Amino acid sequence: MWRWMLPTALRTVAAMVVTSCWIGSAGAEAPRWSIVRAESAITAVATQLGSPFEAGFAAFSADIRFDPEQPAASLATVVIDVASYDSGNAERDTRALGPEFFDVAAHPEARFETTAFSRDDAGWVADAVLTIKGVTRRVSLPFTLRIDDGRARMAGSLEIDRGDFGVGTGEWASASSGVGRTVRIDVRLVAVRD
Amino acid sequence: MDPPIMGHPPQPSPIRFHPITMGLHWGVAIAVLGLVAWGWWMTELGSPVEKLWAYGLHKSIGILVWVAMIIRLAARAVIPRPPPVAAPRWRRFAAISVHSALYCCLLGMPLLGWVNASAANFPVNVFGVVTLPRITPTDPELAALAIRGHLAMSWVLVALVVVHAGAALRHHFVDRDRTLMRMLPFGGGRSG
Numbered sequence: 001m002w003r004w005m006l007p008t009a010l011r012t013v014a015a016m017v018v019t020s021c022w023i024g025s026a027g028a029e030a031p032r033w034s035i036v037r038a039e040s041a042i043t044a045v046a047t048q049l050g051s052p053f054e055a056g057f058a059a060f061s062a063d064i065r066f067d068p069e070q071p072a073a074s075l076a077t078v079v080i081d082v083a084s085y086d087s088g089n090a091e092r093d094t095r096a097l098g099p100e101f102f103d104v105a106a107h108p109e110a111r112f113e114t115t116a117f118s119r120d121d122a123g124w125v126a127d128a129v130l131t132i133k134g135v136t137r138r139v140s141l142p143f144t145l146r147i148d149d150g151r152a153r154m155a156g157s158l159e160i161d162r163g164d165f166g167v168g169t170g171e172w173a174s175a176s177s178g179v180g181r182t183v184r185i186d187v188r189l190v191a192v193r194d
Numbered sequence: 195m196d197p198p199i200m201g202h203p204p205q206p207s208p209i210r211f212h213p214i215t216m217g218l219h220w221g222v223a224i225a226v227l228g229l230v231a232w233g234w235w236m237t238e239l240g241s242p243v244e245k246l247w248a249y250g251l252h253k254s255i256g257i258l259v260w261v262a263m264i265i266r267l268a269a270r271a272v273i274p275r276p277p278p279v280a281a282p283r284w285r286r287f288a289a290i291s292v293h294s295a296l297y298c299c300l301l302g303m304p305l306l307g308w309v310n311a312s313a314a315n316f317p318v319n320v321f322g323v324v325t326l327p328r329i330t331p332t333d334p335e336l337a338a339l340a341i342r343g344h345l346a347m348s349w350v351l352v353a354l355v356v357v358h359a360g361a362a363l364r365h366h367f368v369d370r371d372r373t374l375m376r377m378l379p380f381g382g383g384r385s386g
Contacts, residue, residue, distance in 0.1 A: 049250045051317030051325040088315030088332035171243045178246040
């Protein structure tokens with residue numbers, strides 16, 4: 001935990017310094033974007049006995065400041081209300097939210113905070129820190145982005161090992177439980193410039 | 195001079211069911227008895243991990259039974275069958291009814307299981323080899339309805355199996371006819 005919190009704090013301070021320098025020098029802050037909820041989705045694709053099943057997080061919020069011409073001045077924070085996990089089966093949802101998996105009572109939020117945006121031929125990559133069940137890890141989210149007339153559409157996926165976040169403890173820790181360790185998180189956001 | 199014979203001469207009716215039919219019949223019989231016992235047992239399992247694996251095996255074998263029954267239904271059309279054993283009209287009618295109901299259960303139960311899994315967003319993975327597509331969108335009410343139907347049909351199926359096996363034994367031991375022998379690969383005098 002501390003191992004991660006210190007660098008995170010340092011990065012935040014560094015980001016603030018860099019951002020303020022940017023603002024100081026360029027005088028431009030990346031514009032704010034608001035999520036269009038009806039067209040946005042965050043989905044977790046886990047596996048049971050090797051076969052995938054999707055579950056959505058219906059409730060999340062995003063604080064996005066983004067300018068494709070100023071990636072260094074761009075930031076995005078997505079906060080997921082873990083209790084909104086919906087796999088389509090009440091028994092499985094209850095288990096997923098229980099102490100062995102998300103432990104939603106102790107950790108109601110999952111958090112994705114970008115540390116850097118970069119762009120290459122294939123598209124964009126957001127380097128970020130992802131916090132699930134109180135455990136923070138560095139992740140990279142490759143994504144595609146299209147901005148038309150103040151309306152941005154992004155889509156990207158990243159894979160995590162649920163074990164890295166302590167999601168699935170005891171008999172569920174191993175993939176031999178029937179629940180695979182690798183979980184894919186699909187993010188599809190539509191946002192409009194404020 | 196005799197005219198040339200066109201086509202094949204008429205085949206004599208077989209005395210037994212075709213080996214493919216017998217294999218499907220007995221294979222499904224063993225699988226289904228196991229599935230019913232396993233299915234009732236697995237719902238009571240305490241460990242959710244064991245439950246996940248137990249349901250997975252139940253679904254895998256259930257889908258095999260479904261495929262076997264589709265093949266069996268198709269095979270009826272092409273594989274010659276032994277003639278029906280002489281019996282009063284009501285017993286012929288009863289036999290046809292029970293056989294039809296058995297086909298309905300054996301084709302319908304896996305399908306309802308598949309509907310339940312699809313509507314509850316549980317993947318159907320057959321022996322880790324193939325994942326079946328979902329046949330319904332997520333719908334908890336439909337899932338509950340399908341599993342109630344699946345369970346109700348399991349009781350109907352058990353009753354049908356009792357009547358079916360009872361009738362076969364009655365033919366064999368009381369009527370002393372060839373009904374049961376037709377479905378057995380051995381014994382019964384004249385070979386088929």
